[in-house]
Amino acid sequence: xxxxxxxxxxxxxxxxxxxxxxxxxxxxxxxxxxxxxxxxxxxxxxxxxxxxxxxxxxxxxxxxxxxxxxxxxxxxxxxxxxxxxxxxxxxxxxxxxxxxxxxxxxxxxxxxxxxxxxxxxxxxxxxxxxxxxxxxxxxxxxxxxxxxxxxxxxxxxxxxxxxxxxxxxxxxxxxxxxxxxxxxxxxxxxxxxxxxxxxxxxxxxxxxxxxxxxxxxxxxxxxxxxxxxxxxxxxxxxxxxxxxxxxxxxxxxxxxxxxxxxxxxxxxxxxxxxxxxxxxxxxxxxxxxxxxxx
Numbered sequence: 001x002x003x004x005x006x007x008x009x010x011x012x013x014x015x016x017x018x019x020x021x022x023x024x025x026x027x028x029x030x031x032x033x034x035x036x037x038x039x040x041x042x043x044x045x046x047x048x049x050x051x052x053x054x055x056x057x058x059x060x061x062x063x064x065x066x067x068x069x070x071x072x073x074x075x076x077x078x079x080x081x082x083x084x085x086x087x088x089x090x091x092x093x094x095x096x097x098x099x100x101x102x103x104x105x106x107x108x109x110x111x112x113x114x115x116x117x118x119x120x121x122x123x124x125x126x127x128x129x130x131x132x133x134x135x136x137x138x139x140x141x142x143x144x145x146x147x148x149x150x151x152x153x154x155x156x157x158x159x160x161x162x163x164x165x166x167x168x169x170x171x172x173x174x175x176x177x178x179x180x181x182x183x184x185x186x187x188x189x190x191x192x193x194x195x196x197x198x199x200x201x202x203x204x205x206x207x208x209x210x211x212x213x214x215x216x217x218x219x220x221x222x223x224x225x226x227x228x229x230x231x232x233x234x235x236x237x238x239x240x241x242x243x244x245x246x247x248x249x250x251x252x253x254x255x256x257x258x259x260x261x262x263x264x265x266x267x268x269x270x271x272x273x274x275x276x277x278x279x280x281x282x283x284x285x286x287x288x289x290x291x292x293x294x
Contacts, residue, residue, distance in 0.1 A: 002035070002108055002115045005290065006134035009141065010150025012043075012121040015222040016140045018260060018270065020118035021049035024080045025271035026280075026287040027114055035073065035112040037083045039103075039130055040120035041095060044085025051077030051267045055084025062106075063099050069106045078269035081112070100126055104133050123157040132162050136294040137217045138251065141236075143229040151219075152239065159215055159244055163193060163208055172200050190245040212244075218251040218294050220286060225256045249293045252286040255279070 007020040017040075024036040038046035038055065047055040057072040062083075069083075076082045095103075107115050117134060119127045131137055141151040160180045167173040176196050179185045187193050190212055197205040221233060230253065237248040257279055263270045274280050 002110050002112050003136065004104075004107060004115045004117055004134040005136040005138065006039075006117045006119055006131045007138050007140060008119045008127065008131050008154060009121050009139065009147075010123075010152070010154040011147055014121075014140050014142045014144075014147050015254070015260075016121065017046045017049055017118050018264075019138075019140050019220060019222060019254065020116050021046060021078065021080075021269065022271040022283050023287060023290070024114075024116040025050075025078050025269060026283040027116070028080050029271070029284070030287065032114055033112045034114045034116060035081050035083065035107075035110055036076075037107065037115060037117045038085035039117045039127075040085045041126065042120055046118050047076075047082065047084050048264060048267065049078075049269065050080060050082055051269050052082070052084075053267065055086075058084035058086045059103065060086035063095060063102065069110065076269075077267075078272060095126060100129060104130065123154055125161075128158050128161045131158055132165075136290060138220060138290065138294075139217055140220050140222050141232075142221065142223050143225075143232050148232060148236065152236070155217060155240060155244060155246070158217075159190065159212065159246060160187075162211060162215065163190075166208060166211060167204075170204075173197070173204075176200075189243050212246060215246045216249060216294055217246065218249040218290060220251050221253040223256040224253045251289045251293065252282070254282055254286070 007016055009016040021036060024034050027034040036050065038044045044055060056074050061067045062069055062072050072083055074082045117130060119130055139151055139154065141147045164177050164180050167177055176193065179187060194205050194209055197208055219233065219236065233250045240246055240248050259275065260270055263273055271280055271283055
């Protein structure tokens with residue numbers, strides 16, 4: 001059974017796909033078998049980061065044309081196996097629940113030790129469910145205020161979705177589920193949800209509290225330019241604990257490198273072609289931290 005590592009972000013442009021591709025290359029460099037999957041069904045571009053001009057066969061062929069998953073796996077110049085997304089196919093961004101489960105179940109049963117799943121930005125149900133299904137969860141952010149705000153929003157929706165799925169089907173909790181989806185009545189703190197659950201069923205409250213306590217997410221700060229930006233880690237950690245009740249694992253940071261754009265323009269996989277070895281070491285350190293902390 002493969003271990004799925006989901007890479008997500010609250011907004012686009014924070015280097016999520018860049019990070020996913022280089023993490024996969026770093027895992028392969030360690031001697032582990034790894035499959036890199038573009039899970040962005042509405043704007044796939046991960047193939048560019050592993051040296052491919054076009055994704056070729058993709059999840060579209062697997063889902064809609066029912067090709068075996070093995071038939072859509074491509075070899076890449078980055079020395080990692082790859083499954084492309086389907087960003088230019090009408091309706092692919094809105095796959096149904098059966099199609100979503102088919103993707104997840106097949107990825108889980110692949111021959112690879114690890115699957116690195118690069119998710120689309122934002123808080124669609126599909127992206128959130130992909131994220132929650134994965135054994136290891138990573139959120140990529142930068143020091144920009146919009147990235148920080150959207151990263152918190154992504155985590156909030158993810159944990160609330162986890163709670164909602166646990167409560168769904170029990171009519172006693174219909175009002176709580178309704179409030180989880182409501183902007184005007186939405187819970188500001190996860191502890192308020194637990195209080196409401198406790199008034200209905202203390203056993204369920206305890207189970208949801210356990211679910212929240214075991215929800216582990218790693219944070220990577222990308223495109224770091226100044227050392228003082230590391231303070232964002234601590235502020236984000238404190239807010240997440242205070243309002244969402246979850247502990248953030250500070251996985252690491254990636255310094256800004258102008259060479260990233262140059263490599264991308266030439267379709268050169270960054271990890272395998274970076275001039276400064278220190279940048280490759282950063283990815284190896286982050287990789288090891290992911291294995292140890294998540």
